[in-house]
Amino acid sequence: MSEDNKKKSKKKGRKGLKIFLVVLLMAIVISVGAVSGIILSILKDTPKIEPTNISSTLDQTSFILDPEGNVIEKIQTLEFRTIVSLNKMPIHLQEAFISIEDERFIDHIGVDPRGIVSSMIDNLKAGHIVRGASTITQQLARNLYLNNEKKWDRKIKEAYLALQIEKVLTKDQILEGYLNRVNLGQGAYGVQEAAQTYFSKNVENLSLAESALLAGIVKSPSKYAPYKTVSPENFDSTKHYEVGQLDILGEKYIAIYNEEAVKRQKIILNKLLELDKITKQEYEEALNENIKENLKPGQKKIKGISSYFTDYVKTQVVNSLINELGYTKEQAEKELFTGGLKIYSTMDVKLQRELEDVYNNFTEVLVGNPSKIKGPILVDWRLNSAKDIIDENKNIVYYKQENLLNENYDLVIEKGTFDIINENLVIKNKKLTPYKKHIDVADYYTIDERKNLVSHTVGSFTIPEGSFSVNESKEITIKSSFLNNNKDFYSVDGNGNLIIKEKYFFRSKDGIVQPQSATVILDYKTGQIKALVGGRDVEGARILNRATASQRQPGSAMKPIAAYLPALDNGFTAASPIDDVPFYINGKLWPRNWYRGYRGINTLRTSLEQSINVNSVRLVDSIGVKTSMEYLEKLGIINREHPEKDSFITSAENGSSNDENLSALALGGMTKGLTPLEITAAYGAIANGGVYLEPVSFTKILDKNGNLLLDNTPKETKVVSPEVAYVMGDILRTTVSNGIAGRAKLSNMAVGGKTGTTQNQADIWFVGFTPYYATGVWIGNDSPKITISKNSGTAAQLWKHIMTRAHEGLESKTSFNKPAGIVSVKVCTQSGKIPTDLCAHDPRGSTTKTEIFVKGTEPKEYCDVHVEVPIDITTGKVANEYCPIENVVNKVFVKRNPPYNPAEHGGIIPSDYQYSVPTGICDIHGPNTHIDDPIDDFFNEEDDEETYIPPNYNENNDYNNEDENNEN
Template identity: 45%
Template sequence: MSDNNNNAEKRRSNKKKGTKKKKLSFFRLFIIITLLCAFIGTGIVGGMVYAVIKSSPEVDFSQMGTLLNENSFILDDNGELVEKVKSDSLRTIVKYDKIPENVINAFLAIEDRSFFDHRGINPKRIVGAFVENVKAGAAVQGGSTITQQLVKNLYLTNEKSLERKIKEAYYSITMENELTKEQILEAYLNTAYLGGGAKGVQGASYFYFSKDVSELDLAEAALIAGITKNPSKYSPLKTLKKEDVDPKKHLVLDDSDQLYTIVYDDRYRPRQELVLSIMKSEGMITQEEYDKAINEDMADHLKPGKSSTFGISSYFTDKVKYDVIEALQEQLNVSPQDASDMLYNKGLRIHTTLDVNMQKIVEAEYKKSANFPSLISRKNSAGDILAKNNSVLLYKKGNLINSAKELIIPKSDYTYDSNGNLVLNKNKRFNFYTSKKDGQVVDIIVKLKDAYVENGNKEYLILKGGNLNIPSEYKSFDSNNNLVINKSFFSSYGDFAKKDGNGNLLVSKKYYYLSDNGAIQPQSAMVIIDPRTGHIKALVGGRDIKGQKLYNRALNPRPPGSAIKPIGVYTPAIDNGWTAATIVDDIPRYEPSGKMWPKNWYKDRFKGLSTIRQALQLSMNVVAVKVGEQVGVNTSIDYLKKMGISTIVEKGRYNDMNLAAVALGGMTKGISPLELTAAYGSLANEGVYIEPVSFTKVTDKDGNIIIENTPTKNRVVSPQVAFVMTDMLKSVVSGGTATRAKFEPSNSKIPVAGKTGTTSDNYDAWFAGYTPYYVGAVWIGNDIQMKLNQGSSVSTQLWQNVMSKIHKNLPDKNFKKPDGIVAVAVDRVSGKLPTQLSYRDPKLGEKSVIYEYFISGTQPTEYDEVHVELEVDTSTNKLAGPNCPPTLIEKRVFRKRPIPYMPEANNGIVPTDYIYEAPTEACDVHVVPENNNSIFDNLIFPLTGDDDNNNNDDSEVTLPDGVTVSE
């Protein structure tokens, strides 16, 4: 039996050997054929190699150290340095003798085990990698040495071509001849891209573990070395938007940012294990060291560095970096990693549009608390801020967290059910959300509500609350939608909470998150653009400008309120035949449902017959909606898109395909300050929209142009339409809702044109305006729904504070009036040519006649018919009749609406101009009585005889003319 087993084993062994021999024979045949072809083509290839080497620029490898520090530079519009693009925490050069042996060995193990034996290239490894890749049918192993990788990182691109590979081999051999192995390895370990913007092992050490490279242990060194193959895939950190975080799937490592959360990503694990395995097999580490490292829980090691993003000096340069990386990808067709590498490692010179003096002016004004409104808040007795429905909107921090940084859950906020499970009551300190997959609830998210503190200026700082860390299997809802935490949770997590002497639960810091650094409220953003070029001259994305500014409010859409009216309603109207003198009646308007909508901001008042200019000047909501209704929502949307508005929601349950959005600014998402500024810029630029840009060109260190950033442009309206709109917007500043914006009383030396905007409950306050020089927009509001104690007047004043300083030394200049514009005298009540009655308007008198600008061909040709002259009885103020005494009759001028207005059909509401309406009723005091009236009661009869019984046949009666008496 034993012999049979041995024979069977031999057969199996021989079968395996046979299979292996067949494979090897096939591979040998393949190699022989390949070598024969290679010999045949040697002459051709040799000539090509010689030509490439001959044409390759000479490289002084002794100067490689300076190249390692070749950061890019951001320059202002005068070519002066704004920022050196670098971040020491992400790329710090470290000397070879300061790099731990385990770090060096980890990289050698995974990248180039024969590094100290080859002379730049390793033919054996290239063939070996080729064989392994053929066997696997995919690229599973690289053939490049560390020297080749360094050459590619510093001197070449990632272009996949034979020419580049020849240069790579040539430079690698040359480098090996000129530098020591230690110099090459030092340079490589300081330049390798290791994810998250980290350049080199020192940067990676800070990025992943918040420590110096000299402090890395074996497991950490192996993890970092394993990242090199694919940093985006093998990084142990993943950055997600907060709404994409699933507590069941994701282990949160850092939730301190306002928008993003860093979570643990275990895809690095196979690479780390491979590194450790090779190190062990190569004798670099012992079995004991291997066992210890392989069993380390790396989630406990990972501590994302607080300076883990690229260095940021301001909101403007932050946007520049983003825009440059985008442009490099698009124009050079490179990957995001390569584009980022070019920005941070290739010594680029980025010529921006920034005017440093303007930026300083804006930032100086943003440091002044007096420039910003206060908040209107209602508080409960504990000091917590209440929402409209009286629920807690913001907790006072001291009511949430004690001095030991434990989260306080009052005994009134929780109970225990009959099974001993902890029940957290709804609508208290946590919000409960369900996470679903395929329609099924997979987890319950328990999010701590936000808190606030006050600074020395009595300003609110909002502290963002994060998730309560409880595994999904322990959470459920009871019948009242309160959260139930199964009692078994506390057996596994005994340190979760404890009770204080008052019965309150105190939750350990490790199980909840509340940000340490608050965002000051209210917040604000401002953008200034040169409308003729699209160049962004200054940009601020928030107040309290410190550190990393990940939340740039200048790029964040907010509802624009009435600031949308010029671009969403009136520009399309003027471009489609309406005029500044077109009359619209500001009276109640009703929805098909019968609801009166909209209301004017001046409460329930209506002003009556108004020109488009007046409607814009006084920001009339009803007129804007009526005009938008006639223009059409789709047309409004088309114009907004032409002006660069990209945040329009056209589909879904909540969308912007309605008058509330395009006429009143109640948009689903809103418009960012940057896009609103550029949109107004199209009017300032004679009707041409230019896409805003933050930089003009990118060059290499020698001045060779890499990117020429020419902004896109398109004509939205004619210069004539833009001029009429500009003149109307100038009226808003001269005598409308934005008088605070003008630089001097006449608003004529350097005129300002613009529009205010305020959303419901003063949540958002806007002013967007322009001069013949620049266009700018200011937004003020809160990161949560809290009222401002002032509306658009405060944003208008901030705009003026900034722009008046920017224009201080500029010469007087007016808006350019194009050909094709005519000024015509019109009646402002009818919008038509004036008559003699126009000068006798009952309210305005001769001021009813004004000169208005028109695009040639759109000026009125008909005469005013609104003003009428009627005779009235001054004692009744009604139409005079034939019997009214002449002494009481007076001729007066009235207004007669083209479409009569009936207060009784509008719940008695009358517009303010109704008192000037022509009377329609005749005097009812001085009237001629009809025949059947008791006229004889007022007559005197001179009768003969002494008593009533006398015969009256011969009596004479004197009657008024035309009155007869019959039997």
């Protein structure tokens, strides 16, 4: 080639290269622009961040504590987390995470290009992803602001956010945020929670081996968690090594050792050695540490205590945040579960354990060895010929299991109660109760090995609304459109019965043991709930807290708070006479007493001691229904401002069926009823000198920074004076010592209280108090249609057993604190007034006794009920002026006020009627038998009353040498 041609060729080559370079540059610019545009587009959707408040953005575990600050329960949530500062984390723990997750953490700017290249090479060599390239800062950014979707746009956002975080935070701040946020399996987030979850220790106490184990979890929390959980039925001792047991949402699980975690741990230890973060000796010691033995699963809640108490704490916390701080319900619940709250409960853990133990041995406490009893225990059931449980109207309450379900737990609908018409399934069977939007299936029962009746709930059919119809005769038609899409819904067996598959309805496999029971122990001086059990459990199943959320009719336990306490504060005294004679409502004889007939005149005290129904009704009738309700409002039973929050039904709420009546107020026959907590708190006001304290389950809440968020001081309401409360309490004391509640007596401890039994013994109660606690005990079946085979004395027996244990180690107190304004005075039990000589000559013996009074309410008048009357002994009638003197004897009688005439009450005669003044006058002696010494003015009691002065009486109307303890 010539020189010119060579020059031309070179020029062309240079020109071509220039063109190529220009094109390449343009392509690069265009590509960079395009990529930049894409990146900018992606970054537009990146969330705005404030890296300086990382800790405050983290969800934190809330704790329920006892009054001393000991943990009772970590509140269940998706992420358990407790924030700790970096200086509490051991250096070897920090190094373990850095070494395996981001060994150049200290040097990079948030992303690690070298790490990215190394990751790509390793992944290409392996043919699959064996390691990631995200730095600790990127992981923190992802955990805080992004999700775990494996997309390129997420990686770009992640890198961008990491760069932003590195600009404003130090490496220590980033590492602290990461170690408090990272997912370490078993619901543990952050190293403190992981240390507690796997080793039951704080993070500062972790060894090198344990720290390396935790660092290994990050790669795959499900694969490398140090232990896994299995249910007891899936545990195999030949394959599994048990490291502990856990309670998760009320279910028991076994924690088993996971060997994969230790394999991963060895990789971390080797990496630490490789990077000179640990010595060879430290490495060997860590390898030789027995991780199996170290593992000790941390408990989310204290062992041996059910969740009844803490569940109620959570409810009260949410309500308080709403009512006191203005939170919405959603905000309150979020704060409870993720706000890192420290909630100081009122629980006395020792007392709670004692109560739980009593309920764990419920059967043995009340009936002894169940094997000697023909089951079911404590249940008074009625059975039909098929052994189904029926009510008094012969309606089936619970089917026997075999009568409802077959061996596969499919529902059996008998031949003749169904038909298939135009491909529709038509059913009319008493096992099904149709409603507009669902079809309920009947429930069934079984008997367990401890002779308990167990009720099993069966839910509604899972049939969409519109796929069935119901006619006026309650005939159900399940449409062909549903049946065609659910071919396995039903079949017909060889006997012609319809079989509906179990998958189409819920069945409570474990069921609920019956009868149920609930107890509340309250410190009435502070309003603090000290112990609480809301039911007897089967395998830990806690569906309903009967102590706080189940209203049951209180029966006679209502009498002290709705009848007797208001009466004592409205003109009545403990000595007021009340005549137990027939009472009528709308012309109908009502109520009946628990005993046969009527007993006549009794003091108010005796009326409650003997739980006389008629006299309780007379009291409420006398003071008025409205007055009774005013006291129930003060006692926390009625909420006039928010009636939807109480269980008392007023006439304004329901004009035809409500609790504004004598039955509900005097006898406890309420429409809904009361919870054990409500009635216990009301009795607590009597014990607390007449001051009602709204019961609380927690005293204060601290936020995650330790600041006081809420001080839960109980609200106080003065119900009656201390003096009236003391008299009421003393009447309840003698109801136990002298009355029908004797089974509640405690040795060396004063007790006041009252039994309660509802109609047919569906519910039995004892509510009472000591100088230390007020406690309410309820026993009954969840279905009130099944009654209890024992009376309320059984509830008193359980109360005594609980309170005997509750008072162990406490100082003996055989009386209640008496206020200054109480006086003791002798009275006549028939009049409630100052006795006369005639009171000592009552045919039954002296009717004089010592009674206590609020000073100023003691009687000022003399007894005018006892009168001396001349009787003709030949007729037994009042002597007339013609009766022979030798036939006439002066006798002492009771003059009733108002008079009682059996003829006006269908011939009903109260048991004390024989001691009343005879109404007849002698009719066999007339003028022809007149004698010279007639009996004149024999009924002039006023003259006697004016001249009689009882012995030992002073001008202040006080008796000398009398004491309330001698009142009986």
